[in-house]
Amino acid sequence: xxxxxxxxxxxxxxxxxxxxxxxxxxxxxxxxxxxxxxxxxxxxxxxxxxxxxxxxxxxxxxxxxxxxxxxxxxxxxxxxxxxxxxxxxxxxxxxxxxxxxxxxxxxxxxxxxxxxxxxxxxxxxxxxxxxxxxxxxxxxxxxxxxxxxxxxxxxxxxxxxxxxxxxxxxxxxxxxxxxxxxxxxxxxxxxxxxxxxxxxxxxxxxxxxxxxxxxxxxxxxxxxxxxxxxxxxxxxxxxxxxxxxxxxxxxxxxxxxxxxxxxxxxxxxxxxxxxxxxxxxxxxxxxxxxxxxxxxxxxxxxxxxxxxxxxxxxxxxxxxxxxxxxxxxxxxxxxxxxxxxxxxxxxxxxxxxxxxxxxxxxxxxxxxxxxxxxxxxxxxxxxxxxxxxxxxx
Amino acid sequence: xxxxxxxxxxxxxxxxxxxxxxxxxxxxxxxxxxxxxxxxxxxxxxxxxxxxxxxxxxxxxxxxxxxxxxxxxxxxxxxxxxxxxxxxxxxxxxxxxxxxxxxxxxxxxxxxxxxxxxxxxxxxxxxxxxxxxxxxxxxxxxxxxxxxxxxxxxxxxxxxxxxxxxxxxxxxxxxxxxxxxxxxxxxxxxxxxxxxxxxxxxxxxxxxxxxxxxxxxxxxxxxxxxxxxxxxxxxxxxxxxxxxxxxxxxxxxxxxxxxxx
Numbered sequence: 326x327x328x329x330x331x332x333x334x335x336x337x338x339x340x341x342x343x344x345x346x347x348x349x350x351x352x353x354x355x356x357x358x359x360x361x362x363x364x365x366x367x368x369x370x371x372x373x374x375x376x377x378x379x380x381x382x383x384x385x386x387x388x389x390x391x392x393x394x395x396x397x398x399x400x401x402x403x404x405x406x407x408x409x410x411x412x413x414x415x416x417x418x419x420x421x422x423x424x425x426x427x428x429x430x431x432x433x434x435x436x437x438x439x440x441x442x443x444x445x446x447x448x449x450x451x452x453x454x455x456x457x458x459x460x461x462x463x464x465x466x467x468x469x470x471x472x473x474x475x476x477x478x479x480x481x482x483x484x485x486x487x488x489x490x491x492x493x494x495x496x497x498x499x500x501x502x503x504x505x506x507x508x509x510x511x512x513x514x515x516x517x518x519x520x521x522x523x524x525x526x527x528x529x530x531x532x533x534x535x536x537x538x539x540x541x542x543x544x545x546x547x548x549x550x551x552x553x554x555x556x557x558x559x560x561x562x563x564x565x566x567x568x569x570x571x572x573x574x575x576x577x578x579x580x581x582x583x584x585x586x587x588x589x590x591x592x593x594x595x596x597x598x599x600x601x602x603x604x605x606x607x608x609x610x611x612x613x614x615x616x617x618x619x620x621x622x623x624x625x626x627x628x629x630x631x632x633x634x635x636x637x638x639x640x641x642x643x644x645x646x647x648x649x650x651x652x653x654x655x656x657x658x659x660x661x662x663x664x665x666x667x668x669x670x671x672x673x674x675x676x677x678x679x680x681x682x683x684x685x686x687x688x689x690x691x692x693x694x695x696x697x698x699x700x701x702x703x704x705x706x707x708x709x710x711x712x713x714x715x716x717x718x
Numbered sequence: 719x720x721x722x723x724x725x726x727x728x729x730x731x732x733x734x735x736x737x738x739x740x741x742x743x744x745x746x747x748x749x750x751x752x753x754x755x756x757x758x759x760x761x762x763x764x765x766x767x768x769x770x771x772x773x774x775x776x777x778x779x780x781x782x783x784x785x786x787x788x789x790x791x792x793x794x795x796x797x798x799x800x801x802x803x804x805x806x807x808x809x810x811x812x813x814x815x816x817x818x819x820x821x822x823x824x825x826x827x828x829x830x831x832x833x834x835x836x837x838x839x840x841x842x843x844x845x846x847x848x849x850x851x852x853x854x855x856x857x858x859x860x861x862x863x864x865x866x867x868x869x870x871x872x873x874x875x876x877x878x879x880x881x882x883x884x885x886x887x888x889x890x891x892x893x894x895x896x897x898x899x900x901x902x903x904x905x906x907x908x909x910x911x912x913x914x915x916x917x918x919x920x921x922x923x924x925x926x927x928x929x930x931x932x933x934x935x936x937x938x939x940x941x942x943x944x945x946x947x948x949x950x951x952x953x954x955x956x957x958x959x960x961x962x963x964x965x966x967x968x969x970x971x972x973x974x975x976x977x978x979x
Contacts, residue, residue, distance in 0.1 A: 348729075348748065361781040365809035365935055368945040403880070469851070490878040494859035497812070497844040501851035506813060506939030509842035528948070530839050531731025536942050543939035581856040582887040585873070590881040602977070626978065644877075644898070650841065659977045669948075680977060682968060683954065698971055699954040706961035714969045715978070 328363055328370070332356055334377035341369035341378060366536070392480055393544040396422045399472065399486035399496070400433040400444055400452075403463070407433065407440060409599075410487035412447040412557040414550060417514060418485055419448030419558075421523070424516045427482070432475065434468055436461035445566025447558060452566060453479075457573035462587075465495040466580040473502040475571070481545050483523050485514070488549035496549055505543030511550050523548065532650050532673040552598055553656035554677065590645060597646065600629035602659045605648060605675070607633040609664020609685065609704060613641035618708055619663060625715045631655070633662075633671045649674035663704045667692025684708065719772035719867070720827040721763040723796065724819060724846070725756040727780050727787040728839040752787050755834025757794070758895050761902040762864065763832050764795035770867060773797045775826060779807055779818050785918050793905035793913035800826070804922040809935030812840075816848035818933045821926040823853060830872065831892045835860055843894070850892035858885050862898040 337355035349360040350369060357377070370378045398418045400411035415431060422429040431449040433441070436458055444452045455471065468491075476484065476499070484499075486492040488510050500507035513526040517539070523546040525538045540546040597603055604623040606616055616630070623630045630646060637647045648655055650670035660678035665671060667683070667690055675681070676695045683696035684704045693699045700707055730751045752760075763774045776791035778784050779802040788799035802822055810818065823831060831853075836843035843859075850857035863875040865884065873886045877896055905913075923930045931937060957967040972978045 361783060363808065366942055366945050371945070466856070490860065493843050494847055494857070497847035498851040498857065500813065500844075501816060501848040504813075504939075506811060507844060508940055509812075509844055524943075529841065530729070531841070533731060533947075535946050535948055537944035537946075538940050539943055540940050582858060582885055585884040585886055587884075588882045651836075659972070680972075680975060688956075693954050693956075696954040698968060699956040700964045700968060701956060702961055702964060707964055710961050710965040711968065714965050718969055718973070718978075 328359055328365065329379045330357055330359065331377040331379070334375045336375055336377075338374070340374065341372045344368045344372040368534075393482040395428045395430060395479075395481045396425070396483040396485070397476075397479075397481040397545070398429070398431050398449070399484065399492070400431040401463075401487050401489060401491055402433060402435040402438050405435060405437045405439050407438065407443060408487065408489070408552070409557060410489060410550070410552040411444065412560075413552065413555040414485045414487065415444065415447040415449055416558040417550075417555040421483070421514060421516055422448075422450075424518075425482075425521060430479075430481065432472070434460045434471065435463075441568055442562075442566075443560060445564050445568070446560035446562050448564070449566050452568045453571055454568060455571045455573050459573060459575065462584050463491055464580060464582070464584070465491070465498070466582050467578055469495050469498040469502065470578045471573070472499050474577075476503060476545060484545040484547045486547075486549050488551040492549050496547065500547050503543075503545075505545060505547060506538075506540035507547040507549070508538045508540070509549050511548045512554055514548060514550070522546065528650070528673055532669040551654040553654050556656070597629045597631045597648065597655055598653055600655070600657050602626050602628035602661075603631050603648075603655055603657045603675075603678075604628045604661045604663070605631040605633065605665060606636060606663050607665030607671075608635040609666070610636060610641075611664075613639075615705075616641060618705070622661070622663075622708055622712050622715075625712050626659075626661075628659075628661075633665045633668070662692050662696075663708060665692055666690045667695065719766065719770045719829045721766060721772065721774045722823060722826060722828050722831045723756070723760045723763045723774060723776050723791070724831065724833045724849070725760065725776055725778045725787060725791055726753045726837050727751070727778065727784040728753045728837055731838050750783070750787070752790060753834055753837045753839075755836060755838075755895070755897060757834075757902045758897050758899050759832040759834045760791055760794055760796065761900045762895055763830075764903075765900065766830070766864070766867070767795075767797075772829070773827070775800060777819065777822060777826075778802065779810070779815060779822075781808075782920070785920075788918050789913040789916060790905070791913075792916045792918075793909040794903065795906075795909060799916065799918045801918055801920045802922075802926070803920050804924075804930075805934075806923045806930035806936075807934045809938065810933060811938035811940040812842055812844035812848055813939050814933050814935075814937040816845050816852055817937065818926065818928070819845070819849050820852040821928045822921060823849070825921075825926065829889045830867075831855070831890070833892070833894045835894045835896050846892055846894045853890075853892065856887035856891040858887055858891065858893045861893045861895045864899075 342350045398414045428450045430451040431444040432453045508525040515524040606619045661682045663684040683692040684700045776796040776799040833846040860876045861874045865873045957964040
């Protein structure tokens with residue numbers, strides 16, 4: 326497999342050169358050449374107006390075995406309470422199930438899981454619950470094998486899970502066991518109306534490009550989604566659903582990893598993923614002491630304090646405050662970004678906030694591209710006045 | 719102890735800028751680097767060897783130019799390096815990548831496999847857990863401290879959302895590390911000398927004895943069907959005037975929106 330170049334058709338226009346994310350294309354003697362290292366992303370194929378580039382088709386894989394139907398959402402819980410990401414996935418999952426004309430199920434593992442009926446209230450037609458003392462601390466070995474076994478038995482065509490620490494660690498193992506594809510950190514999920522496939526979109530190349538991905542040959546089609554990427558609907562307590570309690574059967578399950586202890590992180594007073602209002606600072610703060618000013622603004626608003634990557638890399642704030650590609654994804658009602666230029670990696674973690682306020686002295690900073698309101702100026706002048714006015718209003 | 723460190727050569731996407739006129743990547747000056755988190759994996763492996771003895775092997779799947787990165791790994795303390803390179807490997811998704819790495823690991827002596835938590839470019843964090851499952855080994859993600867290795871067991875601290883966990887697993891095992899685990903060293907002069915003359919074998923699909931149809935693009939379950947640039951246009955309402963006036967405007971807008979009382 327490779328990119329096929331039809332030299333006859335190539336005019337040497339170079340439009341493909343500009344789009345190759347890896348800089349592997351070059352025009353030599355008015356004809357295009359491709360260097361080693363191509364990952365066949367296809368960006369050049371689309372850019373070529375003369376049909377001189379094509380991806381040499383891989384031999385068709387055997388189509389996915391039939392008999393798979395329904396959408397499953399892995400409903401993660403912690404300490405018996407179901408995480409919000411489960412409801413967010415059920416909300417989107419409901420729309421996908423309706424468009425496929427199929428059923429939506431939630432699958433939940435844990436010990437003494439409360440408010441199971443909330444899963445049906447948020448859209449599940451059916452809930453599979455495995456409740457056992459052995460599942461208390463989210464044991465990944467057991468989850469991997471248990472989920473794979475249930476997927477083999479019930480054959481859902483799609484499985485969605487939260488891209489949480491747990492989900493990112495064990496869902497790939499399930500995919501490996503089952504021999505199917507998995508797409509990480511999707512920011513959009515849709516159904517192809519003709520092929521009835523799950524169409525998964527995710528940022529890649531450091532969030533600089535978006536890739537749309539399908540999984541035609543493997544079942545289930547699996548995807549993880551970060552918390553707060555989808556909005557959860559309001560629960561409908563009238564919704565009827567079936568709750569199926571499955572026995573936990575230890576037989577055939579090997580668990581080799583053992584949890585010895587857990588220490589809670591106490592530095593974070595407000596969880597930024599759950600916060601309604603977030604005040605975030607970036608490199609523009611200049612030094613760690615200046616975060617006190619932002620903390621004061623946060624306190625005035627009842628907000629959580631967050632940060633882009635540079636202050637965390639500098640050690641000004643702990644990693645738990647970092648928003649962005651390698652940090653947390655947040656979706657508050659209000660996000661105030663002060664001294665943050667808006668690198669695409671940061672935008673990936675916050676651009677779905679309802680209202681974004683950008684305070685920056687560089688009018689060309691990319692943060693203004695995603696902002697609702699922009700204040701161009703010196704944050705050390707603006708923020709103290711903002712605090713005063715909020716206190717007095 | 720035989721430690722295998724998986725590394726990937728990636729474009730330094732943190733230096734990427736978007737041309738606002740054409741909305742395309744400005745690629746000039748983007749260098750290929752060792753995936754930053756993999757350097758922490760390598761450092762941890764070298765420290766473990768210094769403590770427990772044994773051998774560190776750097777392993778990568780990639781195009782021929784990834785050899786240059788593996789030389790860098792040798793300069794940073796790896797004893798040996800192996801490159802998995804074959805046209806048949808190109809275009810692999812995480813599943814096909816893990817499958818290729820697993821086939822290589824099976825050919826090598828191994829007690830512990832260390833990977834970075836995720837890569838800078840693909841950013842999925844999926845290859846290591848998939849590799850662990852294909853090798854039927856225990857897996858610990860996000861390790862921030864290796865507390866002890868003794869009697870064939872590994873005890874490690876790891877970071878999860880709410881805090882730190884301490885986990886124990888028998889070896890051989892696969893772990894991923896976060897950057898809190900250590901401070902990678904700079905190459906030593908001796909390392910640089912060694913890296914220049916190091917023989918870096920290249921293994922192909924035939925060497926791994928795997929069917930080319932099960933790796934690379936052909937062996938991938940997922941298919942990229944479209945690549946596009948996120949569209950961004952400035953829609954922001956910009957408040958002019960002095961800081962006092964700007965703050966006033968913002969407060970009244972936030973009230974109007976019902977965000978603040």
